[in-house]
Amino acid sequence: SDTTLTIETSIPFTAHNCDAPSRAVETSPSELLTFYRDMAVMRRMEIAADSLYKSKLIRGFCHLYDGQEAVAIGMEAAINKKDCIITAYRDHCIFLGRGGNLVEVFAELMGRKDGCSKGKGGSMHFYKKDSGFYGGHGIVGAQVPLGCGLAFAQKYSKDENVTFALYGDGAANQGQLFEALNISALWDLPAILVCENNHYGMGTAEWRAAKSPAYYKRGDYVPGLKVDGMDVLAVKQACKFAKEHALKNGPLILEMDTYRYHGHSMSDPGSTYRTRDEISGVRQERDPIERIKKLLLSHEIATEKELKDTEKEVRKEVDEAIAKAKESPVPEPSDLFTNIYVKGYGVEAFGADRKEIRATLP
Amino acid sequence: SDTTLTIETSIPFTAHNCDAPSRAVETSPSELLTFYRDMAVMRRMEIAADSLYKSKLIRGFCHLYDGQEAVAIGMEAAINKKDCIITAYRDHCIFLGRGGNLVEVFAELMGRKDGCSKGKGGSMHFYKKDSGFYGGHGIVGAQVPLGCGLAFAQKYSKDENVTFALYGDGAANQGQLFEALNISALWDLPAILVCENNHYGMGTAEWRAAKSPAYYKRGDYVPGLKVDGMDVLAVKQACKFAKEHALKNGPLILEMDTYRYHGHSMSDPGSTYRTRDEISGVRQERDPIERIKKLLLSHEIATEKELKDTEKEVRKEVDEAIAKAKESPVPEPSDLFTNIYVKGYGVEAFGADRKEIRATLP
Amino acid sequence: MTVRDALNSALDEEMSADPKVLLLGEEVGEYQGAYKISKGLLDKYGPERVLDTPITEAGFAGIGVGAAYYGLKPVVEFMTFNFSMQAIDHIINSAAKSNYMSAGQISVPIVFRGPNGAAAGVGAQHSQCYAAWYASCPGLKVLTPYSAEDARGLLKAAIRDPDPVVFLENELLYGESFPVSAEVLDSSFCLPIGKAKIEREGKDVTITAFSKMVGFALKAAEILAKEGINAEVINLRSIRPLDRSTINASVRKTNRLVTVEEGFPQHGVGAEICASVIEESFGYLDAPVERIAGADVPTPYAANLERLAFPQVEDIVRAAKRACYRSVQVAATA
């Protein structure tokens, strides 16, 4: 199962100011099987988060990624953990892709000690620095300069790695992107700006928020590539191309044409600004998991039965993780005062009633 | 002297996403004479401000406009006072172009009561709302969204007028420009973004601050025009074109290729980051006043002697204005507390020692 | 009437009364507002007066300010005030200072509004209170409604006011219902800017609060009443101008003060109130001013920590008792 397969991407790449990579993508049966399984885990995890939210075990904002899995998975297939990734609040699956585990995800979502941010970050603030994942940011657009800063540091440190900074179609209009891109271009930073174009920023269709929704071209003087973000192989090819390009020539924009099945966050039904037909159309024709499933079957890499079994395993894995996460305790009250600083100089910090609760910062 | 003359611009316009206007500009002997005189006043005024600064009668930041006069004058020749203008801190001549007078300029620069902002604004904060001049802004880039807001209000009010928002080559990289431009394009606002490219933002040459210093193209999907900003007729033609365009089609960028003779502000000698040869080259070959002078002489509209006389008159006018401004009193101490609000509700406001100085806000 | 309906009706009435009033922000139109405050307004006033913007706060806030320079009366909605930091230069430098710098030529009749401060479970980047920052800046007015009456009366006042107003709502209050009088429902209703409201009279201790904390203070006062402490609760309503005279008059009566806010303590509203009282009524104070505020930490996500990060009713009760020298438990160290 480690023979090389060459598979053509669904549609050609569209390039701006650069030559598009080949549509022929090299893969292998085992890679395709892994893609299938990993995307299935992500899908299942997000569905489970939806349920946990509805049963009030998850609070606040919760943004789900189902539909967009091919971006996270395809990107990881092209890079390594010394490359950096930074994204916005829709971060559960990116964390998983970087090697995070399900218990850490669910524990964080439920505000428990074993969460990836020990329950202090919440849904929007996952990190895994040891595998190059820098969060998890709640302010639209902010992660892009931050990502360019990671790329700056990689270049400064002479590490031959790159940073992928993910942002949405809504975020693509933010001025700080243009500022960061200009600096990145001036300084030849190995920064790849990945616009996950799921066609809506909250309830606003791309064309209502952007005079030019051709996001791969929005870098103007910076090259760009439009990619079918529902095709994991296209994503992989594009990210491979982007990494090489960025190390040699500096920044590049990848526009991933993708789709979110869920509403914007758990408080958005996601059905007032788009039709149900649109959603089900994408599910039927472009679903990233279905696409891989078809490949696995048509190339006789797996049988229907085997894939069903995988799905069952995945379900079990997710359920077990939830059970484990539920057992994780909530943070200690004293954790209120940890991690404010790396170095607190023994200063006193105060609770809401400073005469009742105070702590000495380590 | 009100015959129509048609004069060709020095060089062709360069257009981005639009058709360039004709190089043949209609003018008249009287208009050319006015251009000459008005630019001479501006030039003289800025030189005088330089002296006043050096004799410590002007304080703080003081940014002079000499070299760039053709932009202010050409723009005014194409529009009326119901069109709005907003600019940055380099605002003395724009104020004059809008109909402000020299006494108001010098009195403001010296912090006197008769200043256009009653001595409270200073060099960077001139306004003349009754002729559509909205300042005078100290924060690089901020005036551009503000200008687009003026254009929004013009459209909202169904006034058939436009707004010119001026900014520098340094400011051109500011993210808020891209944000405002996107919104202006979405809403078809009659906003004209005028990049006064004097090739330096403080001590930084354009190419060191911008990966793409083709500012007329930086609007990407927004049309743009590159204009010889040292040629008052080219500026006039471009602004006329821009106004028509903006009323019909929404925003547009005009890049004015211009030059500042002085340093960035009075604290910058202006000679460490560019050569003296460069400066004197521009003075000799492209000076906007010299250009008009040559036209006046070659078309025999005025004699050398008449122009010299004009210059003398201008000198006198400036000197008299300075003398008058010097007689203007400094603001009353009580002005410290005026204009904080339009409506102060009789609330108390405090001086540095609140038990010593307080005022009731009207 | 819910606070949401109060805000919605105030916007509606002011838009209907003055064609110069318009609303812009993210999702205010077709989506009816992220928190549904602008429900129905797009339908009623059309896309020229209810404008959906891209997610570009600096851009659209700047455009709003520019439109106000020209004489329009924009209401700019921030989806939450956390995002106003992207536009803060326009609020401070373009809006607050222009009338002064221009010696009165450029007035700026604009309202910046949206939910401020903590919501539930939204973490450190989405929970900050901006009352103290904005209210430090001369040229701005800063209003903080609590009840439906406040919301209606203050928003109408803010829109009619000729100066820039920062209007800080609270997401957790949107759905809360308050009884309102017929007067409040009248379209001419308006509250004065700069005046606090005594929500509950008392003689033993003064409790100042704003926004959601007014409700907590009232609950605390009920508990205190049962223990024989008669607390006066002041709903500040306006943080700038701050109603120093109402606060001082109350303290001169009760001789004791507890300040309550959800924001960070350092340089907060409580500190200012304390200073104001020390300056004007030093001799009247029988006990140290007690300050209840958000904990001095970024907001944690976990529910148990989040609860510790913001004032609770029992904190107010405890502080009031301390101010009245009633026995309270000994301080613990977390």
Added chain:
Amino acid sequence: MTVRDALNSALDEEMSADPKVLLLGEEVGEYQGAYKISKGLLDKYGPERVLDTPITEAGFAGIGVGAAYYGLKPVVEFMTFNFSMQAIDHIINSAAKSNYMSAGQISVPIVFRGPNGAAAGVGAQHSQCYAAWYASCPGLKVLTPYSAEDARGLLKAAIRDPDPVVFLENELLYGESFPVSAEVLDSSFCLPIGKAKIEREGKDVTITAFSKMVGFALKAAEILAKEGINAEVINLRSIRPLDRSTINASVRKTNRLVTVEEGFPQHGVGAEICASVIEESFGYLDAPVERIAGADVPTPYAANLERLAFPQVEDIVRAAKRACYRSVQVAATA
């Protein structure tokens, strides 16, 4: 040694000691710094470590924070702190809160520095003091040097510190000379963060100040001394953490307090110091706390008004006398 040389040498030494330290900002390189603080550093460390940026504060501050996430130690210069408002979301949300939100995974060893507060004749948009705002935010440290010793010792401490530090300089101090000891000139010299310095001991009244106002407070103390009032002058040095214990210890000794700052008064540093003293030393105060601060107005340009807009030595003297119940003139109304 001038404050400018103190800052320059501190930067130089820390860059030479740690290859992870770099400097970025507008005009810091070829132009040698708008105020020449970075003079010579480009030559010495090259364009990879001394980076001229475009005038895009949000962009380059964000890039600085991202680089700090990775482990570099960027020093980000704002040409003045007024422009930091364009980047304030990165200072607050990206820098201050990340270590907490990530439960310690993402530390942010960065310094934001530049001139803060009023200069001379630069008007309302270029004169604001940001000490109170930044120091309200947990996760940040905020330092305010006065002398050359402060500038050297605190900047070195800031660069070595693993957390985000906002370092507020004052343009009008750059050219001022201060005597310094050999110890201060040693490259190992460093001052503790969070500790105030008693610049002058006294027993009659405590005067707290920071940045340029320390000099004014010392001058006021000299004048007061001639009139028999012995003032203790505290140079705060650090606004966050605020050295509450030094302040309270002093007030417990003098029983009187005058706070001095150039920033806007409401929610300012003076208000916080007042609250801290009321909380911890209420019984020790023999007079109301006197607050001297910037006038509650946007900064006017005209020299005579500008002078009225900021504390002068005589304001401090007058307030100290009031605190000591010495006769002072009657209040005037402007």
